[in-house]
Each structure stands twice: as structure tokens, then as C-alpha cells.
Amino acid sequence: MKRSIINIYKHRALVRALVSRELKARYRSSLLGLFWSFLNPLLLMSVYVIVFTHILRFDMPKYASFLLTGLLPWIWFSSSVNEATVSIVAGGNLIKKVMFPAEILPLVSVLTNLVHYTLSLVILIPFVSIYGVPSMEKVLVPEMMGAEPASIFLLAFYFIALILIQFIFTFGLALGLSAITVYLRDIQHIITNLLTLWFFACPIIYPITQILGQKKLPSLLRQIAVDFNPITYLIIAYHKVFICRVSPGAITMLFMFCFSLLVLFAGYFIFERFRDSFAEEV
């Protein structure tokens, strides 16, 4: 692991070059260019807003703020995982023809989408402050509301910590999946569909109160969606920071950090097991 980190550090120029290649290539020869980074989540958000406030009639004022807060980190996560899963297979000619630390490829997927996420914050933060936010009762269940209101600096710190945690978690997942996909190409299709399911299992388009308030929901489903869903923890923390402006709780953060490290180790373990024969199997 240490060797791998040193290796990535040595190749940081390459990582940077590849990330900027991805960023440039994605919107090259489109009229609006990088502006699509902002436009895409906004358009997606509009779709959900229309569906949930006008058709399904969701009872939440300022729903758009709530939605955007959870949707943006989800887009970062899901696009990263989707792209990283095929990154090694797609980067075949690099792995086959050049001496190249393979873990850079999933890393580049995660980083590229992180850049998109940070760019979209330029929209999120003004939007949330100008448009306004829903009240805490609409977003959180009572037992989650205990935390103290936090200062803007503390919130910023928590936010950066959240990004770090999500990064570690996503990269760990990306490492493992990208390696397995080399041998089992089916994974990429499974992942695409699994991510859709996962999306609806997270309190992104609906508040967590919806799930916990549903008395009819089998407890196993509820546990999977809430207790055993790492993204749920993340999204709730994002909600707390952006909408409720309270601390997500140091203990919870520490727990999430340890869990994401665990995922990273697991992903790295899988990746190391498979890496030697990438050049032959890609």
C-alpha cells in the first residue's frame, strides 16, 4: 500500500495530465464547453423538481435545495464508479504498451468527477443561500436533530472532511471494481443497474423521514437502505451541513472515515491480487 502511494505520488504529473485530458476531452467541440459541468446537474435537478413537486406532490418547501445537496455528491460517486469500473479495460493500450501504474486509471476517474463536483459547488452554495432551505423537521427524523448548530468555519471543515471520506470510499470501491471487471466484464453492466437501485435506496430525492416514517416497510429493507447503506450516512451528513447547518457529529464522522478506509484497503487488496496479469487480460 505504501509502495503504491509513493508510486502514485511519483506519477502525480501523469495523474494531473490525465485528469485534465479527461476534462478537456469531455466537452471538447461542444458549444458550451465546461459550462455543461454546471448545466448537467441543474437540468437533472429540474427534472426531479418537476416530477416531485408537481406530479408526485411532495410536501417539502424549498425542495430544490434539498435535492441538489444530495444529488451532486451522488453524481460524483456514481459517475466515478461507473467510469472507474471500465477504466482499466478501456485503458488497455496504456497498460499493455507502457510501464504504467494501473491504479492511476480508476484514480483519474474519481478525480475527474471530483473536479466536476467542486465546480458544481459554485452553483450549490449560492443556490442554497439565496433560494433558501427546507426546515430541519422536513429533512431529518427527530433522533438525528440533536447536534449543535455549528459555525460557518466548522461547517466548512466538516464539508472538506466529508469530501475526503467520500473520496476514500469511492476510490476503494473503484479500485476493487476496476480490477474485477478485467476478468469479469459482466461487472460493468451489473454496476450500472445496481447504481440505479442504490440511488433510490438513498435519501436523495426523498428525505430520510420518508423511509423511517413508513411503518409498512419491512425492517430488512429499511436496514439495508438506512443502517447498512454507507451513502445514506454521507448524504445525511451533507444535508446536515448544507441544509440544517448543524454538525454531523464527530463520532459519526470518525466512524465513516474508518469505514471508508476499510473499503479502500479491501479494494486495494483485490486490486493487488489481480494487477500482475492486467497486461495479459485486458
Added chain:
Amino acid sequence: MRTAIEIEKVCKYYSRFSRLKQFRTIKGALVRDLWRNSPATTREKHTVALKDVSLKIESGVTLGIIGLNASGKSTLLRVIAGITKPTSGRLLVNGKISTLLEIGAGFHPEISGRENVYINGTILGLSRSEIRSKFDKIVEFAELGEFIDYPVKTYSSGMFMRLGFSVAVNVDPDVLLIDEVLSVGDAVFAHKCYDKLFDYKRRKKTIVIVSHDLNAIRKLCDEVVWLHEGEMKEHGATEQVIGHYMEEVTEGELARYAREHDQNLDTVTSNESEAGDEFERKLPYKAQGPGKPVEPLKRWGSKEVEILSVVMRNEKGAEQYVFNNGDTVFIEIDYLAHKRIERPIFGVGIFRTDGVWCYGTNTSIDQVKIPCIDGQGKVVVRFDNLALLDASYYLDVAAHAENDHPYDYLNQLFTFGVRHDRPEMGIFRPDHAWIIGD
């Protein structure tokens, strides 16, 4: 002298099937490789790509690797580059390696040549500032001009290759690995590439080249390694190894031509039983004398004279179908005349496989008179100096009457090869000499 690359007893096995086919379940697939200690060595069915290859390359040496297809050349190069790990064995490399296994690795079609140079350069191990300082040299070498700021997808394939090659050679590594990429661009650019490689040689860099182009190897290499089916067959001075290699290749082709000849035989025997209406033809085959029956691509004629077999022989009288330029060649035609034929004419024609008629003659043209024939007999034509250049050729053989009425015409009877180790152009080699004077 310092050792640049040292390889000790390196083996490389590839699993013969994709792993997926070996597994019945996803769980099996994951568990098996995750928990096994060394998945590569324990696999039962594998192809041997390299077997106990040991090699020491002194720094400053240009080494060529030759061998037939699938002899492990590229694998060896990849092992040296560190791209694939050897299944067993030890590898030691001193200095910075740059690989030219693929031109333009990591080029993205959507972004400009300029940006791609930076990415490709970083992939090959240059820092940003190094690329910046070499940038003008790279663009100038690639002869791209203003195109450098256009997206790579707008490049012609030649421009793409030139840019890729230009980046790679300007990396200026201690060890340069090249796989079959010397034929880049037009003749002018090819010369520039060679100049660059000679410049490397002068500056005592180590180069390893894999190529089928023996002339390129001759030009560049100090030493040559000959790989055969994953094993190192010979390692030594360039001319010596290439010489032995060519001998073996010629032998292999000889065997191939002989095999084709035999296969033609098989088709005849199997055709015989089916073709009832060819009863007439069957008879003489059973009554055949020495030599072998024939099966040309097309055959026509009234069959009053029938050609039973055609054999090519070398000057010692042994049957042979691959010759060297300048060899003495006998073409032996066994015939059977079903009745008494006055003044028959026998002829041969030599065609290159692309259809070019290289030479044709017959007994009438050469004013050889055959008064009459009846029953079995033999006609032999001797070429004292087979002046054909390196290629494969078809042989046509015919027997006809004075008025051009064909008795038996065998079109594209079989293929024979001529080998010639000098790169002369054209079809044949007339005797010639150069006279240099004021």
C-alpha cells in the same frame, strides 16, 4: 562495460483460455484468484511464451530480436519494459527505459496535438518542464507545423505516427525498446528516424529492437537474439544469427512447398473416386510411372498426350521446390501419349503469384525437334541459372500440337519459391557488372 539489462532464466506462461471459461460461478472466479497464492503458476493449461531465456545486454549495445511470428519476441520486450511480470526468473534493468511498443500511447483524439504531447510525454516519464524545453524539437521533428494545435482526430495517420514517434525518441532514455514500429511515415521521415537511432547509438544508449525487417536489423544492430517458440536459439553477431535464421526459414518454406505438393496429390486421389465421368483420366494415374500425378488449378486439352507428373529437381537430382537465385533447376515432365503423335511441343510457363508472366518457352521456340512420341516418356528442361528474384511463382506446363491445339494444358500446377537475399527490385536478375570510371 556496464550491464544495461540482465535477464536470468525468465519464463512466461499465458493461460490458454480466458479465465472466465474456467469458472462456473462469479463467486468461484473471485474466490479462486483472491485466495490462491500465485494464480499464474498453478494454472494447468497454458501457452509457453518464453522458456528459460537468459540474456545480458551491455549498455551501449543495439540488440535485435528476430524470430517467426509467435516466437515470444514481443513478450520478451514487454518483460524487459516491466509491463508484464515473468512467471519465473529474474530481471535487472539499469537506467531509464522508454518504450516504443505503440506509437502515440494515450493520445486522445479530441484534444490538440500540443496537449497530447504533454500527456504522452508524461506517460513516457518526462516532467512537464522537460517537455516544455523539448517541445519545439518534438514538433519540428514531427513536421507538424500549425497542425500541432488541431485536435489529433483531424490528423492523417502519417501525422499521428510522426508525432508519436517524435515524442518517444525525444524522451532520451538510457534504454529504448522498439517493437516493429520503424516503418513510420514516408521515406524522408523514415530516414530521420534512422538518423535519430544512429544518434542514440553514437551516444552509447542501449536499444532493443524487435522487427521482421532484417535489413533494418542489419543496419542498426550489433547483436541479434533469435527466439524460436519461446526459447533462445542463438545470440551472437548480427550477420551470423541472421544467416542461420534465414537458413531455417528457407527450410521451413521448403517443407511447406513440399507439403502443398503432397496435398495436391491427396485431392487427386479423392477426386478420382467421385468423378465417374473422368474414367478416361483415371486410367493413366494407375499406370503411372515414376514421379507424382498432378492437380493443376485448371486443366484443359484433348488429352491425346497426357501429362502424368511434373517434378522440380535441383542439380543433384533431388526433388525441391525452393531455390536460390542462380541455382540450376530441372523441370521434369512425365507424359503418356495415347496414340502416336507427330511433332508434339512441350512448354513451361512461370508466373509470379500476382499473375505476372515472368517467363515462358517451349520446345518449338527453342527449336528442339521432337519427331514423334508414343506411350510413356519424359521431357526435361534445365535452367542453368534461375535468374528470378525473391518471390513465390506458379508453374504452368503444357503439351500441344504444332498448330497450337492443346493436348494437355496444366494451369497453375503448383507453387515454387525462389529466395534471394539481396533487395533487388523487379522480376529477374540479368547477369551484370558495374564499371566505374571517369
